Amino acid sequence: MRPFEVYDTLSRSTRRFQPITPPKVGMFVCGLTPYDDAHIGHGRFAVVFDMVARALRRWGYRVFYVQNVTNVEDKVIRRGAELGVDPLKLSDRYFRAWRDAMDRLGVLSVNYYPHATDYLPEILEQVRTLVDRGRAYASEGSVYYSVAGFPAYGELSGQRTEALRPGARLELDASKRAPEDFVLWKAATPGEPSWESPWGPGRPGWHIEDTAITVRLLGARYDIHGxxxxxxxxxxxxxxAQAEGATGQSPLVNYWMHNGMLTLHGEKMAKSVGNVVGLAETLDAFGPEVLRFFYLNAHYRSPLDFVAGKSLEEAREAFATLAKPAEAIRVAFGRAGETGTAALPDGLRREGEALVERLDATLAEDFRTREAIALLFSWGRSVGPWLERLDELGSADLAILAAPYDWATEVLGFPSGPPAATDVGPVVEAALAARARARARGDFAEADRIREDLTAAGVAVEDRGGSTRWSAPRRPPS
RNA sequence: GCCGAGGUGGCAGAAUGGUUAAUGCGACGGACUGCAGAUCCGUUUCCUGGGGGUUCGAUUCCCUCCCUCGGCUCCA
Structure with missing residues (x-):
């Protein structure tokens, strides 16, 4: 297990990671409330914690990564009512869309997506425990957590309960003893989904599902919460407050990781602000790798600004610069023999062998993906002079050239994948043959016209040396 | 107001108590090309919010001010 450091929000410091039960790592990340299409802000947290899980697994930790699904909640119910759809069916639909987006994004590290409604027994048991231990009280069919009885409340965010009271958004709910108390179990409203409980029919409060799920799956204390x-x-x-109040054990979480917000032109992207850019459409337009590149090209804790018509276009160019040598090397490797007619200089060989270690070491400092990407670009420059001579190299040398890119594919999730299969080959070949004839007789106007037509169709045409190469787009042109 | 994260080149965005402050995008020049594109090579020395302080030396550490973003019971 490689040691690494991670910034822990609770202690506000970068700390050396120590699993509770090595090599096991329990990791929980707050997932979605699926009630509408996901936007690219959601994609950020998904990719960030996917990268974390990938890195930890590469380093020898046995990660159990759980991401919950809040499928019963005010917003789901409200949206369902608006559309005249059963809220649970609605959230199921959007959850499926989320999973599709995750598959496309290459977020494959999540072991389990528990749904709130699948954990009602655990939720009810935790609420009852909190009531039994005097942490919570029932009132008018609901159950509230009594914040006054939990002095540590506010430590994570640096808020003090006294400071919260003047907050304008505190619910002035007559059934609560104190305004800062929050609901664990919400009395049913007619027509809304509800479940039987000792306090009457109702549904879980916003926060309780997470702790019911984590205490059940990860234990009273676990390693990472994102x-x-x-x-x-x-x-x-x-x-x-809920988990420690219920289990009596502390701390609930050893390392709190919080990713920065994605902003749109400087303002947080959020459904409630109305400034969202859809995740699925963005994947359609730019493909998963460009999006992953965009996310991981900033440190996960920094705010990341999205500028329409610019950010992803720039990411696409930069990504292409990174991906091209990687692909050329991989293709050459597939063709290469054991030994080549040329050999890499020792200096480059050593650089390549050291680079993978450097990449791991860089990520081991609080997941500095931006720095790792910079190292990969530098590698691209080191490798550059060899790109035209790859066929001269043997497989061992090519493996050295490929290793940093293989590292990136494993941990960052890009570059990966072969070009999309295409059945336009014969058509393109015929057009290029016509173009070659035109060029041969000096009719460049005709030759250029054919090339422009192909370019417009998304086929890149390159004259290299005596031959002409073409490539279909890896994804639909945007 | 309180809590937290930040202010770095044309733009995005790293890092560091010390020779020329990464990397990418863009721009410019060269090679290649019928032209282009792609690719490769090179250039882009005058960039660390303002003001104090500590230090031989600060962009980095301390104080202060200004500004931006996030949170302050909807939120990834």
């Missing part, structure tokens, strides 16, 4: 910074308060604060 999520967006916007969830620090009150959501994660409430999780600590």
């Amino acid at each position: 999520g967006g910074v916007d969830l620090k308060f009150p959501h994660h604060e409430a999780e600590i």
Whole structure:
């Protein structure tokens, strides 16, 4: 197991990671409330924690990564009512769309997506435990957590309960003893989904499913909890209060990781702000690798600004620069013999062998993906002079050239995948043959016209040396 | 107001108590090309919000001010 450091929000410091039960790592990330199409802000947390899980597994940790699905919640119910659809069916539909997007994005590291409604027995048991231990009280069919009885409340976010009271958004709910108390179990409203409980029919509060699920699956204490910074308060604060209040064990989580927000032109992207860019459409237009590149090209804790018509276009160019040598090397490797007619200089060979270690070491410092990507670009420059001579190299040398890119594919999730299969080959070949004839007789106007037509169809044409090469786009042109 | 994260070149975005402050995008020049594109080579020395302080030396550490973003019970 490679040692690494991670910034822990609770202690506000970068700490050396120490699993509770090595090599096992329990990792929980707050997932979606599926009630509408996911946007590219959601994609960021998914890719960030996917990268974390990939890295840890590469380093020898046995990661159990759980991402919950809040499928019963105010917003789901409200949207269902608007559309006249059963809320649970609605959330199921959007969850499926989320999974599709995750598959496309290469987010394959999540072991399990528990749904809130699948954990009602655990939720009810935890609520009852909190009531039994005097942490919570029932009132008018609902159950509330009594924040006053949990002094650590506010430590994660640096908020003090006294400071919260003047907050304009505190619910002035007569059934609560104190305004900062939050609901664990919400009394049923007619026509909405509800489940039987000792306090009457109702449904889970926002925060309780996470701790019911994690106590059940990961235990009273676990290693990593991730999520967006916007969830620090009150959501994660409430999780600590609930779990520690129920189990009597502390700390609930050893390392709190919070990713920075994706902003659109400087403002947080959020459904409630109305400034969202759809995840599925973005994947259609740019493909998963460009999007992953865009996300991981900034440190996960920094805010990341998205500028329409610019950010992803720039990411696409940069990604192409990175991916091209990788693909050329991999293709050459497939053709290469054991020994080549040329050999890499020792200096380059050593650089390549050291680079993979450097990449791991860089990520081991709080997941500095931007720095790792910079190293990969530099490698591209080192490798550059060999790109025209790859066929001269033997497989051992090519493996050295490929190793940093293989590392990137494993941990960052790009570059990967062969070009899309295409059945336009014969058509393109025929057009290029016509173009070659035109060029041969000096009719460049005709030759250029054919090339422009092909370019417009998404086929890149390159004259190299005496031959002409073409390539179909890896994905639909945007 | 309180809590947190930030302010770095034309743009995006790293890093560091010390020779020329990464990397990418863009731009420019060269090779190649019928022209282009792609690719390769090179250039882009005058960039660390303002003001103090510590230090032989600060962009980095400390204080202060200004500004931006996020949270302050909907949120990834």
